[in-house]
Amino acid sequence: MKRLVTDRVLLLVALLVVLVVWMSVLGSNGYLVAPYDVDYLLSSLESVVPLCLLGVAELLVIVSGRGGIDLSVGAMVSLVGMAFGFMVGVWHWPVWAAIVGALLAGAVLGAVNGFLVAWLGVPALIATLATYYAFSSLALVSNDNAPISTQPVQDLHSLTSTVGQVPSQVFTFLLPCAALAWLLANRTNYGRRLYAVGTNEAAARFAGLHVVGIRFRAYVLSGMLSAVVAVITVAQFASARPDAGTVGNGMALPAITIAILGGTAITGGIGRIGGVVVASLFVVWLNAGILLAFEDSRGSQYQLLALGVVLVFSALLNRLTLRTDHSLK
Amino acid sequence: MSKTEGQEVVLIAVLVVLWLALGFGTDTFFAASNLQNILATVAPVTIIGIGMTAVIVTGGIDVSVGSALAVVLVVVAKMVRDSGLTLVPAVIAGLVTGGVLGALNGALVAYGRVHAIIITFGTLNIFRFVALQIFDGKEVAGVPGTLEFLGGGTEGRSFGIPHSWLLAVLLAAGMWFYMRHAPTGRHLYAIGGNAPAAWLAGIRVNRRLVGVYAVTGILVGLAACCVIGGGGLVAQSAGTGLELQVIAAVVIGGTSILGGRGSVLGTVLGALLVGTVTSAVTLLGWHSELTALFIGVFILLAVGADLGRVSRPPSAIAGPDAVPDATAETPKDNQYSRHSGGDARNRPDPDSHRTGTPRHGQMRERRRRRE
Numbered sequence: 001m002k003r004l005v006t007d008r009v010l011l012l013v014a015l016l017v018v019l020v021v022w023m024s025v026l027g028s029n030g031y032l033v034a035p036y037d038v039d040y041l042l043s044s045l046e047s048v049v050p051l052c053l054l055g056v057a058e059l060l061v062i063v064s065g066r067g068g069i070d071l072s073v074g075a076m077v078s079l080v081g082m083a084f085g086f087m088v089g090v091w092h093w094p095v096w097a098a099i100v101g102a103l104l105a106g107a108v109l110g111a112v113n114g115f116l117v118a119w120l121g122v123p124a125l126i127a128t129l130a131t132y133y134a135f136s137s138l139a140l141v142s143n144d145n146a147p148i149s150t151q152p153v154q155d156l157h158s159l160t161s162t163v164g165q166v167p168s169q170v171f172t173f174l175l176p177c178a179a180l181a182w183l184l185a186n187r188t189n190y191g192r193r194l195y196a197v198g199t200n201e202a203a204a205r206f207a208g209l210h211v212v213g214i215r216f217r218a219y220v221l222s223g224m225l226s227a228v229v230a231v232i233t234v235a236q237f238a239s240a241r242p243d244a245g246t247v248g249n250g251m252a253l254p255a256i257t258i259a260i261l262g263g264t265a266i267t268g269g270i271g272r273i274g275g276v277v278v279a280s281l282f283v284v285w286l287n288a289g290i291l292l293a294f295e296d297s298r299g300s301q302y303q304l305l306a307l308g309v310v311l312v313f314s315a316l317l318n319r320l321t322l323r324t325d326h327s328l329k
Numbered sequence: 330m331s332k333t334e335g336q337e338v339v340l341i342a343v344l345v346v347l348w349l350a351l352g353f354g355t356d357t358f359f360a361a362s363n364l365q366n367i368l369a370t371v372a373p374v375t376i377i378g379i380g381m382t383a384v385i386v387t388g389g390i391d392v393s394v395g396s397a398l399a400v401v402l403v404v405v406a407k408m409v410r411d412s413g414l415t416l417v418p419a420v421i422a423g424l425v426t427g428g429v430l431g432a433l434n435g436a437l438v439a440y441g442r443v444h445a446i447i448i449t450f451g452t453l454n455i456f457r458f459v460a461l462q463i464f465d466g467k468e469v470a471g472v473p474g475t476l477e478f479l480g481g482g483t484e485g486r487s488f489g490i491p492h493s494w495l496l497a498v499l500l501a502a503g504m505w506f507y508m509r510h511a512p513t514g515r516h517l518y519a520i521g522g523n524a525p526a527a528w529l530a531g532i533r534v535n536r537r538l539v540g541v542y543a544v545t546g547i548l549v550g551l552a553a554c555c556v557i558g559g560g561g562l563v564a565q566s567a568g569t570g571l572e573l574q575v576i577a578a579v580v581i582g583g584t585s586i587l588g589g590r591g592s593v594l595g596t597v598l599g600a601l602l603v604g605t606v607t608s609a610v611t612l613l614g615w616h617s618e619l620t621a622l623f624i625g626v627f628i629l630l631a632v633g634a635d636l637g638r639v640s641r642p643p644s645a646i647a648g649p650d651a652v653p654d655a656t657a658e659t660p661k662d663n664q665y666s667r668h669s670g671g672d673a674r675n676r677p678d679p680d681s682h683r684t685g686t687p688r689h690g691q692m693r694e695r696r697r698r699r700e
């Protein structure tokens with residue numbers, strides 16, 4: 001029982017089970033407008049993919065410490081998406097080359113953030129706020145505020161076909177990226193060093209780690225993950241939209257929310273990939289359930305409420321668990 | 330203080346250069362209507378920025394202001410339209426609504442001991458939900474001109490200057506005086522500099538925190554009244570992205586996002602700069618989307634100037650491979666581990682903050698006598 005409160009991943013899994021069981025019971029008793037069944041859950045995985053990948057990106061930069069955060073992920077999705085659209089739709093590159101190009105573009109944009117934050121020491125919140133403005137503006141200007149949806153771009157839609165009921169990008173993009181991120185964080189020297197830098201920068205420096213370079217790479221990785229999301233988003237909409245990642249509240253806020261809900265400590269050094277994956281599943285399936293509970297569009301409003309309440313409560317719970325640890329010592 | 334004043338001098342210089350360039354480069358920049366338009370547009374951002382500066386000086390942040398603005402907008406607009414409220418009650422309703430939302434943020438940040446960015450990300454969503462519920466699926470159209478006194482139209486100007494801008498300048502001056510000369514205003518800097526030390530010195534940290542967030546909420550309420558006064562319908566997406574504009578104005582004004590340093594005057598200049606750039610891009614006939622790019626560049630320039638000016642303290646952390654720049658802020662190493670945020674294990678037992686040992690009672694007493 002104790003572990004359930006202190007271990008964020010276990011807690012989220014328990015919540016997830018409660019949610020699915022509760023929703024299914026509601027559904028089978030006719031309280032929902034459509035059945036909340038396996039098919040529905042699988043097809044809603046479509047929205048897990050971008051959320052989870054950007055959540056992992058936020059996790060990496062937040063773990064890197066010193067107030068790490070990346071407000072520019074949504075803007076990078078827009079800008080890389082436009083670049084990808086140009087490569088495929090206007091310059092007629094083969095798709096694999098365009099994907100490599102998109103990843104490179106994402107790495108370059110991430111490197112701009114990393115240079116500002118790690119090398120120059122600009123606070124991450126400010127640096128990425130500035131690049132958020134800059135990247136989203138460049139994305140809009142790149143094609144005169146118009147989307148690119150020529151035939152080659154529309155053909156990309158086949159990338160997001162479904163396998164059974166599951167959207168194929170879960171297998172082609174999400175699982176490989178999540179597995180790589182998990183390996184990187186838990187099984188490589190770099191992962192260990194990243195957590196070391198986030199936990200105690202001074203100690204890491206005295207241990208001979210190149211703090212600046214390690215933090216820099218976290219932002220580059222965040223840019224590359226945004227590039228992956230950009231490719232998926234372009235394929236999903238069969239069109240490269242200049243405001244894909246920044247429309248409305250943008251993609252950055254939900255991604256940060258997911259990372260924090262997944263147990264990432266905003267102070268750096270703490271956070272697990274598994275937590276982010278389960279958190280994004282939880283939020284998406286919760287949203288999917290809420291959508292079914294209302295006949296009109298009010299469901300989408302209650303999604304906002306649920307996200308906000310879940311975030312505040314999970315943060316307060318974080319405090320509680322930290323304080324419990326403290327009193328035990 | 331001299332450091333922040335440096336930023337203000339630079340900003341004034343940049344503004345003057347920009348204005349001169351625009352005055353020579355375009356025919357219409359110095360036309361009264363254009364200047365009035367800039368001031369009226371900038372006023373709401375400035376008014377909210379006054380509160381945001383205080384919040385950021387304490388080491389916090391409030392990203393929920395856009396959603397809070399939407400709530401106040403819809404509440405006040407519906408009250409004015411459906412109940413026929415007059416100017417003063419309408420403004421009071423706006424201030425109260427905003428104040429309640431702000432106090433909620435403040436209470437969660439101060440007593441929940443979670444970093445402000447997380448709490449206000451949460452309330453951003455919750456406030457937007459509340460606003461959408463009150464909107465009830467439709468934008469609010471046909472709001473009578475009760476609040477035009479605060480808008481930028483002909484009704485809302487004296488001697489050609491929009492009332493909302495006069496109000497913003499007045500409030501900024503008041504806040505500047507408060508933060509610089511009132512003891513409780515100085516406390517805000519102390520909290521941002523080192524919250525545990527401030528608390529040990531007898532400052533009521535939680536009370537000040539709730540106060541600054543509540544004041545920010547009240548100012549959001551006032552800004553909402555100005556927006557309604559500007560006319561037009563109140564759309565459901567109102568206020569989206571406003572928080573970033575306000576934070577940009579504050580940061581360009583030289584306030585340190587790490588807390589403990591900054592001034593309201595810089596924020597006013599920062600907001601003016603953003604307004605000038607927006608207007609300039611339009612007048613020069615460039616893509617309006619380029620505005621955001623320039624704002625981003627100005628943010629980086631402002632922070633770069635700030636980093637360049639801050640003297641680098643000798644630091645024990647500087648190891649063999651330390652890059653000079655990376656040590657510039659070592660005392661404020663982790664912005665999120667300050668006041669209510671961060672790691673409980675590095676701080677005094679949180680519960681003792683509230684009980685207050687006799688010793689602290691004495692210190693408080695002594696301080697009170699001094700004042």
